[in-house]
Amino acid sequence: MTYPDQRTDQEWQAVLNKEQFRILRQKGTEAPGTGEYDKHMPDSGVYTCAGCNAPLYKANHKFKSGCGWPAYYDSIPGAVTRHTDSTFGMQRTEIVCSSCGGHLGHVFKGEGYNTPTDERHCVNSISLKFSKDDPVDDGSKAKA
Template sequence: MPIPFFGALFGSTAAMSDKFPVQKTEGEWQAQLSPEQFRILRKKGTEPPGSGTYDKHYPSSGVYTCTGCNAPLYKANHKFDSGCGWPAFWDAVPGAVGQRDDSTFGMKRTEIVCNSCGGHLGHIFKGEGFKNPKDERHCVNSVSINFSPEENK
């Protein structure tokens, strides 16, 4: 049986077929993003747990934006410590994050993507018993986001 994390670490080569407002060719994305950013955002990879810049980052205000297109995705006050090894948010900026079924590696999960460029952010998990208003955990790769202390991004 394949190990789900191992497969997710290296990413999928499945192409994204959805149309998003920000459209670029694979070559344009490769020129803009670092190899690690490209692997995660465009090929649906995963960074190792606990390795990301924003895993233990807890500012009181600000906004996290998409690394690929700079669209605002999450507010700092929606971030919480889930202990999962990746940045966790209980809600997104309204309309900023899309969800789609992901059954890769024999698992049933929900992928989250930037609704502006389609970049892979991570996965959302619901009903885990976290004490937040939605009982949700958006498990996001640090590589997929940037932080700005400015709220009005």
Template sequence: MNNTSEDEWRVKLSPLQFKVLREKGTERAFTGEYDKHFDSGVYTCAGCDAPLYTSQQKFKSGCGWPAFFDAIPGALTRHEDNSHGMTRVEICCKNCGGHLGHVFKGEGYKHTPDDERHCVNSISLKFRNE
């Protein structure tokens, strides 16, 4: 796990990146640069550049945030999140602990082999062309 201090994160990240990655915030729907982005490549953590998702795992969900049906094996950790009066599964970068978003199951998306949607904040990601 990355040993960067919160003060170092504040210097490294933009204010919105810090709010989302370090304070578990959420960017507004339909405002992120990767919601409608479908180039071929790899999505990495905006905090530490660890590879998280491939473009082959991304699909159009219409939810307003980038959606993936799976992650690169070993890239994420999952935690139960009981905030906001509901139970969800939070996903974080395994390398630095940065908050990425949440996983939702059972929504009926035909693009997902296990009916799972990783709803990820664009601001938590960077993209690298293949």
């Protein structure tokens, strides 16, 4: 699959630190409970891709799952692409940034969380940046 942002590994290494590169570009995973956004629960704002800054998740889609990684019940429409991941002898659904293909984590369905989608997007904190200013205006905000 190809993505709009087509930077080479060398170009990514110039803008990402070693851990960001390992996770975003080499499909790594940060240790549970260590990420900056695991317990981060703002009322508003948006989480963007740490690689390309594309908006991925709205803060109000985040929930406490207790899994050790940030959890969201849905992404911004079109922001996240799903792939089948058959590594480690199991079948999971990998999620990547639709703009640059950066690895975000995995999505799980049917775990019984009381959310509108019954999905848990389990995302590495290091794959994200947070902005309290929401660049994704869905038209629901009153205009001044």
